[in-house]
Amino acid sequence: MSALSALPLLSHLPQVTVAHLAQHAQVTAYAKREVVLHKGAAGQCLNFLLDGRLQGLDFTADAREVGLYFVQPGDFFGEVALVDNQPQPEYVTALMRSQVISIGKELIRPVLFxxxxxAEALCLRLSQRLRGVSEHRRILGLATPVQRVCALLVQMEKQGRIPQVPTHQELAIMVNLTRESVSRVFQLLQGRSIVERDGNDLLVLTPAQLTAWAEGAEVAVAT
Amino acid sequence: MSALSALPLLSHLPQVTVAHLAQHAQVTAYAKREVVLHKGAAGQCLNFLLDGRLQGLDFTADAREVGLYFVQPGDFFGEVALVDNQPQPEYVTALMRSQVISIGKELIRPVLFxxxxxAEALCLRLSQRLRGVSEHRRILGLATPVQRVCALLVQMEKQGRIPQVPTHQELAIMVNLTRESVSRVFQLLQGRSIVERDGNDLLVLTPAQLTAWAEGAEVAVAT
Structure with missing residues (x-):
């Protein structure tokens, strides 16, 4: 009950409704690297991440992993299959030990609409994910590793900071590069004082420079 | 009024509401190749195509056009910017003479939710578009023209038929190829009796073969 009422999406519901949903909600714990949602499965639930961290991912035609998006505590996921009654479009896996609470489709779907x-929050999420995928498609079409990594960082940056920046390996699978290529780009970025580590965050010291590299402006100098 | 009440999305509204929306709706005619929505513009309206045909498109980093989706009569468009109050994410242009009816955001947004x-129809559309973009990203990552064109046709095919199949030029800009490459793939497909023209439609005679080519199975034979 208290877990559900703390979720941003459900904060607009009357307490009696949340209590009813809570009675039928199911909490599941996942180990690191465990699959939370399988691609192609029927969307039976709307899921919320209570704690931990998840990643949506898929595989390319030649079987390489592509990271699609991250799920942070409080976020919901699995909403696309729930909305259109089609199979789950991608895998969701646990990047660390995670707790998920799930509410059955027949219960949550009518409430959502x-x-x-x-309804507005759901549309907003779908729109954001749509923009994210579109931007991702654009980034995958960029020519060089420098451009792809910088464009990805531009997308993640908010007010000069990328909170809880993904690992080089996680970034690599998002932009279809090797971990080594991503590390080389980070060496360049840190060497030029364009970015700087700050605990789990990454500070973007010169966002304009990052954007310029993403657009290919200084790639000749950078590589 | 009659134009609005014929639109699938608005068919669930009471007649008095439709009449009120109709008083404030605006009809605009567009010539072939005219821009209907500009990328980056503020989303002021929800738009419906009354007749004609539109295409959502964007440009790659090296300024080539990429076709994203088609808008058919009765469809709505411009919904992403309307939902999230961010700029319009892509261009929408007229592929032929088209008529569009637009309802102001302040009027339609509260009704939608x-x-x-x-709300369900809007979520469904956003989910479909999200699946479309994800699939498109996957197709753009395929290695050969044969694979890309076949994967695109697989995506468009419904029950052995692609109604109002786009031109080779239109297909080419959707999968980042030249018109000539698309025509060569069509020669192969027609030579093997995998597809066949039927007026404005394309018949898919052997869908399994089309899927196999999309997956790269017989590319060595095909090229």
Whole structure:
């Protein structure tokens, strides 16, 4: 009950509704690297991440992993299959030990569309994910590793900072590069004082320079 | 009024609401190749195509056009910017003479989220578009022209038929190829009796073969 009422999406619901949902919600623990949602599975639930960290991912035609998006605590996921009654479009796996709470489709689906704030929040999430995928498609079409990594960092940067920046390996699978290529780009970026580590975050010291590299402006100098 | 009430999305609304929307709706005619929505513009309206045909498109980093989706009569478009109050994410242009009816954001946005059937239809559209972009990203990552064209046709095929099949030029800009490459793939497909023209439609005679080519199975034989 208290776990559900703390979720941003459900904060607009009357307490009695949350209590009812809580009675039928299921909490599951996942180990690191465990699969939370399988691609192609029927979307039976709307899921919320209580704690931990998840990643949506898929595989290329030649079987390489492509990271698609991250799920942070409080976020919901699995909403696309829930909405359109089609199979789950991608894998979701645990990047660390994670706890997930799931509410059955037959219970949550009517509530989602009947409460305007929930419908709006769901549309907002779908729109954001749509923009994310579109941007991702654009990034995958960029020519050089420098451009791809910089474009990805530009996408993640908010007010000069990337909170909880993914590992080089995680970034690599998002932009279809090797871990080594990503590390080389980071050496360049740190050498030029364009980015700098700050604990788990990455500070972007000169966002304009990062954007210029993403656009290919100084690739000749950078490589 | 009659134009609005014929639109699938608005068919769930009471007639009095449709009449009110109709009073404030604006009809605009577009010539072939005219831009209907500009990328980066503020999303002021929800738009519906009354007649004609539109295409959502964007440009790659090296300024080549990429076709994203088609808009058919009765469809709505411009919904992403309307939902998230961010700039329009891509261009929408007229592929032929087209008529568009637009309803102002302040009028339509509350209705969209307040009526469950509309909220569901909007979520469904966003989910479909999300799946389309994800699939498109996957197709762009395929190695050969044969694979890309076949994968695109697989995506468009419904029950052995692709209604109103796009031109080779239109298909080419969707999968980042030249018109000539697409025509060569069509010669192969028609030579093997995998597809066949039927007026404005394309018949897919052997869908399994088309899928096999999309997956690269017989590319060595095909090229």
């Amino acid at each position: 009947a409460v305007p704030q929930l | 307040a009526v469950p059937q509309l």
